[in-house]
C-alpha cells in the first residue's frame with residue numbers, strides 16, 4: 001500500500017516536507033501537493049523587488065519544475081478542509097488521504113488598519129512590493145514611516161531591513177538629507193531573543209539617523225492629515241508609509257474549525273494537530289516560533305520524520321527544537337545572521353553574527369540550495 005499524503009500549500013513548509021517524503025519513501029509515496037499559485041518565491045525577494053534590485057519574473061520559480069518520485073503538484077484553490085475525514089475540496093475537485101499536512105501560511109488583513117489601503121502601502125504581499133517599485137523612486141522629500149500594524153507578523157527583522165535599505169536607496173539617489181525615516185515596531189527591541197542582534201541594529205539606526213520607535217504599533221492612517229496614528233494616540237505625519245499589515249489565517253483554515261485564537265494549535269514536539277494524522281507546520285500555526293521560512297522548514301522536517309516513522313510502524317522521538325537562522329539585510333551589501341533557538345533552553349536565545357559580505361553570499365547560497373533541493377534547479 002502506498003502512503004497517501006495531502007500537503008496543503010507549496011510554500012517553505014510544504015515544499016520541504018514534500019521533498020523529504022519523496023527522498024525517503026520514493027515510489028511508495030502518493031503525495032498530492034496543492035497550491036493556488038503557479039510559482040514559488042522567497043519572502044525576502046519582496047525586499048529585492050520593492051527596491052528594484054531584482055525583477056518580479058526573476059524571483060519566481062515555477063512549480064512545473066517539481067519532478068519528484070511520488071509527488072504530484074496541483075494548481076488549485078482549496079475551498080474546504082475536513083480534518084476529521086482528511087478530505088480537501090478545491091475549486092475543481094476533492095482529495096482524500098491517510099495523512100494531511102496544513103502549510104497554508106498567513107494572509108494579510110489590510111482592512112484591519114483603517115486608512116492603510118487608501119493612503120499607505122504594504123510590502124508584505126508580492127503585489128504590494130511590485131507597486132512600490134514605482135512609489136519609492138517618486139519619494140524625494142518628507143517623512144517615511146515603516147510601521148507594523150499588528151503582531152504576530154512574518155520575519156521580525158524585515159521592518160528593520162526595509163528601513164536600512166530605504167536609507168541606502170535615498171542616499172544613492174541623493175535625497176537622504178531631505179527625508180526622515182522612522183521605524184515603528186511593537187517589540188521592545190528589533191529582535192527580542194537576541195540582544196546582540198538588536199544592539200547591532202539599533203547602532204545601525206543611530207549611525208543612519210533612523211528614528212526607532214519600539215513598543216508601539218500603527219492603529220490607523222488618517223488620509224486627510226496624512227498621519228499614522230499609533231496605539232498610544234501619537235500622530236506621525238508621513239509622505240511615504242510602508243506598512244506591515246495585520247496577519248490572519250487563510251479564510252479556508254478559519255472555516256475548517258481547526259483554529260484557536262486565529263491560528264492552528266499543534267503539539268510542539270511533533271506538529272500534530274488535535275485531529276489524528278493531521279499536521280500543521282509554518283506560519284499557520286501558533287507553535288511559538290516566529291513566522292519565518294526557516295521555522296516552517298524546521299517544522300516540516302519533524303512532521304515528515306513523524307509521518308515516515310508512522311508509515312514504517314515506528315515512532316519519531318526527535319522533538320522540534322524551534323531552531324533556525326535568519327539573515328538580516330544591513331544595507332551597503334552586507335548581511336548579518338542570527339541563530340535562534342526557541343525551545344531547547346529555558347528561554348529563547350539568539351547568537352548574533354555581524355554583518356558582512358561573506359554572510360551576503362551565505363544568504364544567496366541559502367536560496368540556491370533550496371531551489372536545488374525543492375525544484376532540482378542548479
Ligand SMILES: Cc1cc2nc3c(=O)[nH]c(=O)nc-3n(C[C@H](O)[C@H](O)[C@H](O)COP(=O)(O)OP(=O)(O)OC[C@H]3O[C@@H](n4cnc5c(N)ncnc54)[C@H](O)[C@@H]3O)c2cc1C
Nearest residue numbers: 009011012013036043078104105155282283291292293294
Ligand atoms: C518581506 C518579507 C521578508 C521575509 N524574509 C524572510 C527571511 O529572510 N527568512 C525567512 O526564513 N523568512 C522570511 N520571510 C517569511 C517567510 O516568507 C514565511 O514565513 C514563510 O514563507 C512561511 O512558510 P509557510 O510554508 O508557512 O507558508 P508560505 O510560504 O506562505 O506558503 C503558503 C502557501 O499556501 C498557499 N495557499 C494559501 N491559501 C491557499 C488556498 N486557499 N488554496 C491553495 N493554496 C493556498 C499560498 O499560495 C502559499 O504558496 C519573509 C517574509 C516577508 C513578507
